[in-house]
Amino acid sequence: MYIKQLSVFVENKSGRLAEITSTIAKAGIDIRALSIADTTDFGILRLVVDKPFEAEKALKEAGLTVSLTDVIAVGIPDRPGGFAETMCKIADKDVGVEYMYAFISRDHDRAYLIMRVADNEKAIAALVAHGCEILSGDSVYKL
Amino acid sequence: MENRIFNRDMECMPRKELEALQLERLKSLVDYCEKNSKFYAERLKKAGVTADKIKCLSDIEYIPYTTKDDLRDTYPFGMLSVPKEKIVRVHASSGTTGNPTVVAYTREDLENWSEQVARLAMAAGAHEGTTVQICFGYGMFTGALGLHYGLEKIGAVVVPTSSGNTEKQLKFMRDFQTDAIVATPSYCMYLAEAARSMQDKYPMSSYNLKYGILGSEGSTPEMRTEIENHWGNGFFCTDNYGMSELNGPGMSGECMYRDGLHINEDHFYCEVIDSVSGRTLDKGSTGELVVTNLTKRGLPMIRYRTKDITNINYDACKCGRTTARMHKIIGRSDDMIKVRGVNVFPSQVESALIGINGISPNYLIVLRREGYSDSMEVRVELVDGSLLDRYGELVALQKRIHDNIKNILGIEIKVNLVEPNSIERFTGKAKRVLDLRNEK
Ligand SMILES: [Zn+2]
Numbered sequence: 347m348y349i350k351q352l353s354v355f356v357e358n359k360s361g362r363l364a365e366i367t368s369t370i371a372k373a374g375i376d377i378r379a380l381s382i383a384d385t386t387d388f389g390i391l392r393l394v395v396d397k398p399f400e401a402e403k404a405l406k407e408a409g410l411t412v413s414l415t416d417v418i419a420v421g422i423p424d425r426p427g428g429f430a431e432t433m434c435k436i437a438d439k440d441v442g443v444e445y446m447y448a449f450i451s452r453d454h455d456r457a458y459l460i461m462r463v464a465d466n467e468k469a470i471a472a473l474v475a476h477g478c479e480i481l482s483g484d485s486v487y488k489l
Numbered sequence: 490m491e492n493r494i495f496n497r498d499m500e501c502m503p504r505k506e507l508e509a510l511q512l513e514r515l516k517s518l519v520d521y522c523e524k525n526s527k528f529y530a531e532r533l534k535k536a537g538v539t540a541d542k543i544k545c546l547s548d549i550e551y552i553p554y555t556t557k558d559d560l561r562d563t564y565p566f567g568m569l570s571v572p573k574e575k576i577v578r579v580h581a582s583s584g585t586t587g588n589p590t591v592v593a594y595t596r597e598d599l600e601n602w603s604e605q606v607a608r609l610a611m612a613a614g615a616h617e618g619t620t621v622q623i624c625f626g627y628g629m630f631t632g633a634l635g636l637h638y639g640l641e642k643i644g645a646v647v648v649p650t651s652s653g654n655t656e657k658q659l660k661f662m663r664d665f666q667t668d669a670i671v672a673t674p675s676y677c678m679y680l681a682e683a684a685r686s687m688q689d690k691y692p693m694s695s696y697n698l699k700y701g702i703l704g705s706e707g708s709t710p711e712m713r714t715e716i717e718n719h720w721g722n723g724f725f726c727t728d729n730y731g732m733s734e735l736n737g738p739g740m741s742g743e744c745m746y747r748d749g750l751h752i753n754e755d756h757f758y759c760e761v762i763d764s765v766s767g768r769t770l771d772k773g774s775t776g777e778l779v780v781t782n783l784t785k786r787g788l789p790m791i792r793y794r795t796k797d798i799t800n801i802n803y804d805a806c807k808c809g810r811t812t813a814r815m816h817k818i819i820g821r822s823d824d825m826i827k828v829r830g831v832n833v834f835p836s837q838v839e840s841a842l843i844g845i846n847g848i849s850p851n852y853l854i855v856l857r858r859e860g861y862s863d864s865m866e867v868r869v870e871l872v873d874g875s876l877l878d879r880y881g882e883l884v885a886l887q888k889r890i891h892d893n894i895k896n897i898l899g900i901e902i903k904v905n906l907v908e909p910n911s912i913e914r915f916t917g918k919a920k921r922v923l924d925l926r927n928e929k
Contacts, residue, residue: 353877357907383880387887388906390880411908413874444879462878 347470348416349483350398351460355411356382356389366391366410373404378486379460381447392447394419394460396487417462418469419486421479424450424457432459435476441469458486490700490725490745492808495611495643496604499755500810504803507811508546511758514783515549516540522789526570528563529789546758549781550769554792557590560734564588568788571595576787581629582733592631592733595787599638602736605753606639609742612751612808613727614700615669617644622662624672624680625705626652631737632705636671639739645669652676655683662696669700674708674716677701677726681719693721701726704738707818709840728817734793735782741815746807749814756784759801759815760792764822775800775832777822778815796822798834826922828856828863831900835921838867841893847876847886851912858926865902867894870909 356362363382370377370393379394395401398414405412422428429448436443442464450457458481463469470480494500502510520540522529533539538551559568565581565588566573577596581589594602615621621640625633627649640647648665650658652672658680661667670677684693701716703726708716717724729742730750740757741750752759757780761770764777778797782790798819805811820834827833838852848869855866869890876882883906891904913920 353874355871355874355877355906355908357911358905385884387904388883390877390883409908409910411871411874411877413877415878 347418347480347482348466349394349419349460349481349486351415351417351462352391352393352395352398352401352405353413353415354391354393354405356384356391358387358389363391365408366405369404369408369410370395370401373400375401375404379447379449379458381445381460383445392445392460394486398487415462416466417460418466418473419481420459420461420473421481422448422457422459424455428457429459432473432478435478436469436472441465441472490614492745493611493616494809495608499753500608500751500812502755502811504811507754510755511783512543512546514755515546515758515781516543518781518783518789518791519543519552521786522570522791525786526568526789528559528568529570529791547769549758549760549792552792554767554779554794555790556794557734557796560590560592561588565591566593569593570789571787578634580631580634580733580737582631583629589629590734592736593787594736594785598736598785598787601756601784602635602739603638603642605731605736605739605756606635607642608753609729609739609751610636610639610645610702611643612742612744612810613669613702613729614725614745615640615643615645615702618646619668619700620646620648620665621669621671621702622648622650622658622665622667624650624652624658624670624676631731631733633671635731635737635739636702636704640671655680659684659687659691659696662698663691666697668697669702670698671702671704673705674703674712674726674728675706677703678712678716678719681716685719696720696722698722698724700724702729702742703727704729704731704742707836709817709843711840711843715844730815730818732795734790735780735795736785740780744806744808744810748806749802749816751806751808751810751812751814752801754812756782758783759813761799761801762794764794764796764798764825772803773800775816775819798822798825798832824921826854826856826924828865828898829900831898833865833898833900837897838894838921841897842869842890845886845890845893847872848890848906849909851914852921853912854922856922856924856926863926865900866905867902868905868907868912870907870912872909 376396381392383390422432444462446461448459576593578594581591627633727743731738731740741752743750760779761776770776778795778799780793799816801813801815803813820836853868857864
C-alpha cells in the first residue's frame with residue numbers, strides 16, 4: 347500500500363542539485379516524481395524512483411544525507427476538479443497532510459498524488475472508502 | 490547539602506580587612522622577590538618598583554606581567570627564588586610546543602596549596618569522613634596530588650584510583666560507597682555512562698555518589714546538568730579552577746550556590762585586563778584574568794597572564810563567604826575574535842550547541858565583511874537524515890540553534906545546516922574560525 351520516498355538534504359551550495367541527480371543517474375535509476383522544499387538556506391529534495399533502496403545506497407555512498415519514508419500514492423482523474431474531489435474526501439476525516447505533490451502519468455487521463463500524512467492507515471481507509479485508487483509500490487516504480 | 494566553611498576567618502573576612510591583608514602580603518612578596526628572585530629583582534628594578542613604593546593594591550600595575558614564555562625561557566629552574574635543595578616538590582605541564590613549564594614548591598608552598606584546596610573541596614561538599622575517589626591521573630600533572638593533599642587535610646577518606654580502568658573505578662565506588670569523585674567533567678560523564686551500561690548487574694542505586702568535584706577542564710551548565718542526570722540520585726557537581734603556574738587546582742571553586750567560583754583571595758590577587766592593550770579593566774568587566782600568587786615562595790608568580798577570559802563579582806555570596814567570585818571561564822584570549830565590536834569566543838558557540846539533538850558538536854564560524862559591517866555564519870553539521878521527513882523540524886532546528894547562539898553572543902548571526910562529516914576534522918586543536926573579512 348505504501349511506496350518508498352527518498353528525502354535528500356540539499357545544502358545551500360551551487361551545483362548541489364546537479365550533483366544529487368547525476369549521482370542517481372549514474373546508478374541507472376529513473377526518477378518517477380520529485381518535489382523540492384527550500385528556504386534560502388537549505389532544502390529537502392523528495393524523490394520517488396524506480397529502485398528506492400539502490401538509490402538510497404548510491405546517495406549515501408556519495409556522502410549525501412538521505413532518509414526513506416513511507417508515503418501514499420493516490421490515482422486521481424486527470425481532469426478539472428479531480429484533485430479537489432480527492433481532497434474533499436479526506437478533509438473531513440482529520441487526516442493530517444504533511445506535504446504532497448502531484449505528477450501526471452503516461453496514461454493521458456490519470457494523475458497521481460504523493461501524500462505524506464501523519465497517519466497512513468487512517469488516510470488510506472478514508473481514501474479507499476471513497477473509492478480512490480491507492481497504488482502499490484511496484485506499480486508506481488514501474489510507471 | 491550542608492553549608493560548611495573550612496576557614497571561616499579567611500573566607501568570611503570583611504572585605505576591608507581582606508584588602509588590607511592582600512596589600513600587606515603584596516608588599517612582603519615584592520620585598521621577598523627583590524631579595525631572592527634574580528628574575529623578578531631585575532624586572533622590579535627596571536620598572537622602578539620597590540616594596541615601600543607600593544601604597545595601595547592598584548600600585549601592582551607598575552609591575553610588568555609574567556607569561557608562560559617566561560617560564561619556558563627559564564626552563565627548568567631559572568625562576569626559582571630558593572636554592573634547589575629547599576624545594577620539596579616539582580611538577581611540570583606537558584609542553585606541546587617547546588619546553589614544558591616547570592613549577593616548584595617549598596614546604597610552606599605545599600602547606601598553602603593544601604589549605605587552598607581544602608577550602609574549595611569543602612565548599613564542594615567534602616568534609617571529614619567523606620570517601621573521595623581521585624580519578625585524575627597522578628604524575629607530573631598538579632591536579633591529582635593537589636586535590637589529594639587538600640582532601641587529606643580536611644580528613645576525607647582519600648582513594649587515589651587515578652584515571653583509567655573504568656570497571657575498577659566503578660567497583661571501588663560501589664564497594665567503598667564512595668561519596669565524592671574528583672574528575673574532569675568528561676571523565677565523570679564517561680563513568681556515569683559506563684555505570685548505566687552495567688545496570689543489569691549493578692543498579693544505579695548500588696552507588697552512593699553524592700558530589701562531583703570537577704576541574705582541569707571547563708564545563709558548561711548544560712554539560713553539568715547532563716552529568717547530574719546521568720548519575721541521578723541527587724548527584725551534585727561543582728567546578729574548580731587553577732593552573733600549575735599558580736600551584737595547581739586551588740585558586741577558586743564553586744560553593745553550593747554555584748554562582749561563580751570563590752577565589753582564595755588571601756592567597757591570590759586577581760586583576761582583569763584587556764588582553765590586547767594590556768590595560769587593567771574596571772571591576773566587573775570581562776577580560777583576561779591576571780593573577781598574583783601572594784604567598785608562593787619557591788617560584789613566585791607576579792601578575793601571571795592566564796589567557797583565560799572571565800569577570801569577577803565582588804558582592805557577598807549567600808553562603809557567607811566574602812571572597813570574590815569569578816565567572817566560569819568564558820574562553821581563551823588566544824581564541825577571541827571581534828565581530829562588529831563584540832568579543833566572541835568559539836567556546837560560547839560550542840556551549841550553545843550542547844544539548845541540541847540531531848547535530849554534531851563540530852561547527853565552523855565563518856566571518857565575512859558585507860559593506861562596512863561584519864557578518865558571522867555558523868555552520869552546523871546534521872548527524873543523519875532522521876530530521877528530513879518533516880521540513881518544519883529542520884527549520885525549527887535551525888531556529889533553535891540561531892536563537893541559542895544569539896542569546897549567548899548578543900549579536901545577529903546566520904546558521905547554516907550542512908551535511909554530516911562535511912566540516913573538516915582536526916586531530917589536534919580544532920580550527921573553528923574561518924575569517925574571510927580581509928579577502929576580496
Ligand atoms: Zn558562595
